[in-house]
Amino acid sequence: MTTVTAHAATGCGVNYTVSSQWPGGFTANVNVDNLGDPINGWKLAWTFPSGRQVAQAWNSTVTSSGAQVTAANVSWNATIATNATVSFGFNACSTRCGPRGTRASASRSPGATTTARRPTTPSTPRG
Structure with a gap:
């Protein structure tokens, strides 16, 4: 008799697009594609260049x-199916737009995509 240990398949892809820019800031949309087993709860982390913040x-x-930023799921997009995508977005600006280290509000945007996929676990970005 042979004993086999089961492991969850992991993997993801992250697509980041800048949908608009202005002097000192931009709007970004992020899609995280789950390429592995379903998960419940996700995080994606990245490092901004000096002087940028959400x-x-x-x-x-x-x-x-x-400069370290972390985006995490909200209640309506925590469960992420295999081969699904979760989308979120943010506005970023230079430090002149507000104090660093503040918590950005999480709100559902009309027409925003909230289907799901799995984030990564490498250092930048990671989840």
Whole structure:
């Protein structure tokens, strides 16, 4: 008799697009594609260049400490099926737009996509 240990398949893809820009800021949309087993709860982390911060976010809860930023699921997009996508977005600006380390509000945008996929676990971005 042979004993086999089962492991969950993991993997993801992250697509980041800038939908608009202005002097000192931009709007970004992020799609996280789940390429592995279903999960419940996700996080995606990245590091901004010096002087950038998230001013507002939707379809995620965003926190920051210095240049390190983390986006996490909200209640309606925590469960992520295999081969699905979760989408969220944020407005970012220079440090002139507000204090660093503040918590960005999470609100559902009209027409926003909230189907799901799995985030990554490498250092940048990670989840």
